[in-house]
Amino acid sequence: MPPTYASSDSKIDSGPLKKLFGRQRPMHKLLGGGKVADLLLWKNINVSASLLAGTTVVWFLFEVVEYTFVTLVSHILITAMLAIFIWRTAAEIFNWDPPKIPKLILDGSAFNEIAFTIHKRLNQLLAKLFDIACGRDLATFLLAIFLLYIMSVIGSCFSFLNLFYLGLLSVETLPFLYNMYENEVDHLAGIMINETRRLYRKFDRQFLNKIPRGPLKEKKRK
Numbered sequence: 262m263p264p265t266y267a268s269s270d271s272k273i274d275s276g277p278l279k280k281l282f283g284r285q286r287p288m289h290k291l292l293g294g295g296k297v298a299d300l301l302l303w304k305n306i307n308v309s310a311s312l313l314a315g316t317t318v319v320w321f322l323f324e325v326v327e328y329t330f331v332t333l334v335s336h337i338l339i340t341a342m343l344a345i346f347i348w349r350t351a352a353e354i355f356n357w358d359p360p361k362i363p364k365l366i367l368d369g370s371a372f373n374e375i376a377f378t379i380h381k382r383l384n385q386l387l388a389k390l391f392d393i394a395c396g397r398d399l400a401t402f403l404l405a406i407f408l409l410y411i412m413s414v415i416g417s418c419f420s421f422l423n424l425f426y427l428g429l430l431s432v433e434t435l436p437f438l439y440n441m442y443e444n445e446v447d448h449l450a451g452i453m454i455n456e457t458r459r460l461y462r463k464f465d466r467q468f469l470n471k472i473p474r475g476p477l478k479e480k481k482r483k
Contacts, residue, residue: 288443
């Protein structure tokens with residue numbers, strides 16, 4: 262049998278696989294390292310579960326039960342006022358502790374940290390999109406255009422509330438699952454990235470490099 266030679270396209274980088282997106286810091290530091298990171302990585306199970314359950318209830322009431330916003334807020338306030346009134350009356354009769362406003366509502370540090378983290382990540386996203394739009398890396402530019410188009414198609418199939426709920430559900434679950442199965446995800450992502458690079462090099466060699474280009478005119482200074 263004649264000897265077979267493997268083409269350069271079939272070679273996949275055999276070096277050590279890097280972290281996903283080339284990150285160097287652990288996930289907790291990458292997410293801000295504060296209460297928001299603890300929330301997304303489920304460090305406090307009760308808080309993370311309460312947020313996810315509360316968001317699910319709100320989505321269910323708006324999308325399934327088809328509550329309007331004003332009606333829902335009015336019913337919540339009526340229920341809360343009745344509960345506080347009954348609790349307060351029972352506390353005076355049975356010498357119980359009277360109801361108090363939770364400290365989490367009065368303390369604005371948690372909300373300020375969440376707002377700061379969102380503002381910081383939004384600035385980083387806009388700076389990254391601007392850098393990609395400059396076209397320094399053609400592959401990244403085309404990939405960004407393709408992903409944005411996919412997002413537009415997905416957005417046309419869902420309402421804003423459904424899309425918001427799916428986004429929040431992804432933010433609450435994906436970092437946590439990635440933190441649990443980090444090595445497996447990095448390994449599979451490395452294989453996919455290497456394969457994508459191989460296909461792009463093949464496409465570049467067979468098609469892009471064959472596009473005729475004009476000769477470069479060099480200006481000679483006397």
